[in-house]
Amino acid sequence: MTENTRPATPSVVVVSGNPRAGSRTVTAAEAAASRVAELLGTADVATIELAAFAGEILTAAHPAADAAKERLARATVAVVATPVYKASYTGLLKAFLDLYGPDGLAGVVVVPLVVSGNPAHALAGEAHLRPVLVELGAVVPTRTLTLTEAQLPELGEALNPWFARWATPLRRAAGVPVPSATTTTPSTTPSTAELTGAAL
Amino acid sequence: MTENTRPATPSVVVVSGNPRAGSRTVTAAEAAASRVAELLGTADVATIELAAFAGEILTAAHPAADAAKERLARATVAVVATPVYKASYTGLLKAFLDLYGPDGLAGVVVVPLVVSGNPAHALAGEAHLRPVLVELGAVVPTRTLTLTEAQLPELGEALNPWFARWATPLRRAAGVPVPSATTTTPSTTPSTAELTGAAL
Amino acid sequence: MTENTRPATPSVVVVSGNPRAGSRTVTAAEAAASRVAELLGTADVATIELAAFAGEILTAAHPAADAAKERLARATVAVVATPVYKASYTGLLKAFLDLYGPDGLAGVVVVPLVVSGNPAHALAGEAHLRPVLVELGAVVPTRTLTLTEAQLPELGEALNPWFARWATPLRRAAGVPVPSATTTTPSTTPSTAELTGAAL
Amino acid sequence: MTENTRPATPSVVVVSGNPRAGSRTVTAAEAAASRVAELLGTADVATIELAAFAGEILTAAHPAADAAKERLARATVAVVATPVYKASYTGLLKAFLDLYGPDGLAGVVVVPLVVSGNPAHALAGEAHLRPVLVELGAVVPTRTLTLTEAQLPELGEALNPWFARWATPLRRAAGVPVPSATTTTPSTTPSTAELTGAAL
Numbered sequence: 001m002t003e004n005t006r007p008a009t010p011s012v013v014v015v016s017g018n019p020r021a022g023s024r025t026v027t028a029a030e031a032a033a034s035r036v037a038e039l040l041g042t043a044d045v046a047t048i049e050l051a052a053f054a055g056e057i058l059t060a061a062h063p064a065a066d067a068a069k070e071r072l073a074r075a076t077v078a079v080v081a082t083p084v085y086k087a088s089y090t091g092l093l094k095a096f097l098d099l100y101g102p103d104g105l106a107g108v109v110v111v112p113l114v115v116s117g118n119p120a121h122a123l124a125g126e127a128h129l130r131p132v133l134v135e136l137g138a139v140v141p142t143r144t145l146t147l148t149e150a151q152l153p154e155l156g157e158a159l160n161p162w163f164a165r166w167a168t169p170l171r172r173a174a175g176v177p178v179p180s181a182t183t184t185t186p187s188t189t190p191s192t193a194e195l196t197g198a199a200l
Numbered sequence: 201m202t203e204n205t206r207p208a209t210p211s212v213v214v215v216s217g218n219p220r221a222g223s224r225t226v227t228a229a230e231a232a233a234s235r236v237a238e239l240l241g242t243a244d245v246a247t248i249e250l251a252a253f254a255g256e257i258l259t260a261a262h263p264a265a266d267a268a269k270e271r272l273a274r275a276t277v278a279v280v281a282t283p284v285y286k287a288s289y290t291g292l293l294k295a296f297l298d299l300y301g302p303d304g305l306a307g308v309v310v311v312p313l314v315v316s317g318n319p320a321h322a323l324a325g326e327a328h329l330r331p332v333l334v335e336l337g338a339v340v341p342t343r344t345l346t347l348t349e350a351q352l353p354e355l356g357e358a359l360n361p362w363f364a365r366w367a368t369p370l371r372r373a374a375g376v377p378v379p380s381a382t383t384t385t386p387s388t389t390p391s392t393a394e395l396t397g398a399a400l
Numbered sequence: 401m402t403e404n405t406r407p408a409t410p411s412v413v414v415v416s417g418n419p420r421a422g423s424r425t426v427t428a429a430e431a432a433a434s435r436v437a438e439l440l441g442t443a444d445v446a447t448i449e450l451a452a453f454a455g456e457i458l459t460a461a462h463p464a465a466d467a468a469k470e471r472l473a474r475a476t477v478a479v480v481a482t483p484v485y486k487a488s489y490t491g492l493l494k495a496f497l498d499l500y501g502p503d504g505l506a507g508v509v510v511v512p513l514v515v516s517g518n519p520a521h522a523l524a525g526e527a528h529l530r531p532v533l534v535e536l537g538a539v540v541p542t543r544t545l546t547l548t549e550a551q552l553p554e555l556g557e558a559l560n561p562w563f564a565r566w567a568t569p570l571r572r573a574a575g576v577p578v579p580s581a582t583t584t585t586p587s588t589t590p591s592t593a594e595l596t597g598a599a600l
Numbered sequence: 601m602t603e604n605t606r607p608a609t610p611s612v613v614v615v616s617g618n619p620r621a622g623s624r625t626v627t628a629a630e631a632a633a634s635r636v637a638e639l640l641g642t643a644d645v646a647t648i649e650l651a652a653f654a655g656e657i658l659t660a661a662h663p664a665a666d667a668a669k670e671r672l673a674r675a676t677v678a679v680v681a682t683p684v685y686k687a688s689y690t691g692l693l694k695a696f697l698d699l700y701g702p703d704g705l706a707g708v709v710v711v712p713l714v715v716s717g718n719p720a721h722a723l724a725g726e727a728h729l730r731p732v733l734v735e736l737g738a739v740v741p742t743r744t745l746t747l748t749e750a751q752l753p754e755l756g757e758a759l760n761p762w763f764a765r766w767a768t769p770l771r772r773a774a775g776v777p778v779p780s781a782t783t784t785t786p787s788t789t790p791s792t793a794e795l796t797g798a799a800l
Binding site: 087119120121122123124126127128146 | 487519520521522523524526527528546
């Protein structure tokens with residue numbers, strides 16, 4: 001990514017590695033991405049569902065995957081989402097990420113998002129997904145956003161504590177101004193405004 | 201896998217997760233599998249190259265993958281091999297393993313084999329591949345067999361120390377008799393016979 | 401460990417890495433060890449609570465730790481137990497294991513046991529504890545035995561499914577005869593006898 | 601950490617988890633910290649060698665460790681350094697970090713630094729150390745700084761590529777202004793000035 005090709009307006013891209021289209025993984029990821037876009041003051045949000053072109057990823061020619069690859073590499077912030085399969089990310093997501101060369105996600109701030117049917121698999125994001133993103137050169141300043149199936153019906157509530165905690169590191173990593181009250185002191189006790197989402 | 205379907209003669213199956221057919225990954229895995237077969241006293245060795253049917257794995261119907269899946273689940277010992285992609289196993293391998301249900305590899309003894317161009321990625325087998333195999337219910341009694349690119353031209357030499365160290369745990373896990381000299385005392389200093397492969 | 405120093409009778413050793421003596425970690429580990437001893441047909445079971453000599457481990461002289469170290473290295477099967485601290489094993493346990501040289505646990509079959517207050521930390525055993533044990537040369541044929549705090553009051557019930565699933569791989573790894581019904585066919589559906597513990 | 605207690609001037613703190621005082625781990629970490637301090641425009645750099653009070657960490661009272669704990673939690677950026685012991689961080693480092701309560705490093709930007717005698721252990725930082733730091737609430741925007749023993753004699757050269765790559769994410773995470781040329785476009789091909797350290 002050179003200076004000329006990265007757009008001036010911040011953009012947010014969702015990538016869902018769920019093999020089923022229209023999954024709750026993508027719903028959750030889009031809700032998170034919409035909160036990230038508010039933080040960044042942008043309306044440029046796009047979704048890439050790998051399920052839409054899964055069949056071509058492991059073949060010799062994969063034009064839709066190539067386009068998605070470029071789109072993701074140009075994002076300011078990406079929400080890379082996966083359900084937990086066999087205690088890790090899906091093979092679909094990894095097969096897509098394998099298409100990148102070294103440092104293919106350099107300069108992209110990534111929020112790993114893991115949707116887990118089994119609460120016991122909550123560490124999958126930190127133990128397995130994050131190292132792949134870091135290997136690709138992404139900046140991963142926050143903790144993985146892990147959501148259990150039980151939390152999905154009340155997504156807003158589930159996202160609040162994570163955003164209260166990580167909004168400032170995320171804004172900083174994306175290079176957007178941080179509201180002065182929190183500039184020098186990321187607090188662990190979020191203000192009421194942050195919790196209700198008013199400040200986002 | 202029920203008692204009726206698991207065959208009486210031990211079998212060894214190689215699975216290569218390298219997206220290229222005829223890769224050095226499969227050569228190394230077959231060399232390791234041949235040593236495992238000697239340990240088990242069997243000539244029943246088969247190779248599954250995921251590259252041969254990669255294009256169907258992420259589609260709705262995947263008959264060749266289904267056949268491979270069953271073949272692997274019936275193995276006494278499997279050598280599950282992958283090159284290192286993005287500091288982990290390949291997406292191709294994970295996409296194939298994702299086809300299994302819970303405990304889909306129960307009763308199979310698995311030797312993880314990782315071929316790494318970069319010596320810095322040697323922990324990928326223990327950190328990432330083994331947990332997936334264990335989640336599938338496989339018995340993984342040995343350390344990952346990690347081979348760097350530099351070792352591939354002299355495969356026999358590269359395999360000797362690993363087999364000297366892990367032959368007894370492997371035989372035991374597979375339920376085959378262990379030569380009496382080593383029955384109760386797996387030694388860390390392999391005998392000359394073991395090192396030259398004469399005892400294998 | 402040479403052939404001369406490893407005793408003929410199988411022995412089971414519990415190591416608890418909980419910094420508090422008399423913790424529920426050690427209670428759970430001793431219950432598991434007692435089940436392992438039944439499997440091995442031995443009454444030789446010992447417990448090492450690192451809490452008893454924690455103060456000396458990070459100092460220059462640590463005679464009690466040295467004695468514990470030797471005792472553990474001579475075990476046939478060890479239950480290495482830890483609560484989850486910061487999403488991983490305790491520093492106390494790691495500081496003790498750091499006292500070993502390379503392959504210091506070669507020839508020891510280890511069952512990792514993790515007690516977790518938060519179900520979200522269940523992967524800590526596979527992701528973090530097992531790689532350390534494997535690096536030390538231990539044979540780790542089973543899945544980590546993970547117990548959540550909620551399961552501790554009914555330990556027997558909590559242990560049953562794990563032992564039904566892993567009794568045969570464990571017996572084999574320890575080199576003790578496996579009852580003929582299960583010799584060649586580790587089944588994933590445990591018999592009633594196994595579930596009630598009658599066969600253990 | 602509240603707004604009132606976190607100092608206005610950025611500070612850099614080195615923590616070395618090497619059990620030996622005066623180790624090459626601390627030398628390497630101090631060299632890295634000095635580069636970080638230049639990036640932040642500060643001269644406030646302090647070193648905490650856990651070896652200096654290792655003996656008290658696993659005992660009931662540990663005043664020196666408590667003071668170190670507070671000092672680290674107030675840092676703007678911390679370089680948390682460890683040699684590789686048993687394919688992971690040292691027990692000493694983990695025992696110290698275990699003293700923190702939940703989110704004890706919230707608001708601290710941490711650079712994990714791993715010194716490895718064996719290049720094969722380079723993933724230890726990403727696989728094991730980083731998850732502990734993230735669990736403690738630290739912001740870890742960069743890749744782990746991994747140094748092999750062979751690189752230690754020429755530390756400056758060894759640090760250059762890492763700083764060329766991660767200077768901007770690090771400055772942003774720390775909330776200090778980023779030079780305008782790199783504000784919106786972290787490039788993967790560092791300028792000559794960055795490589796020679798002139799711009800740092």
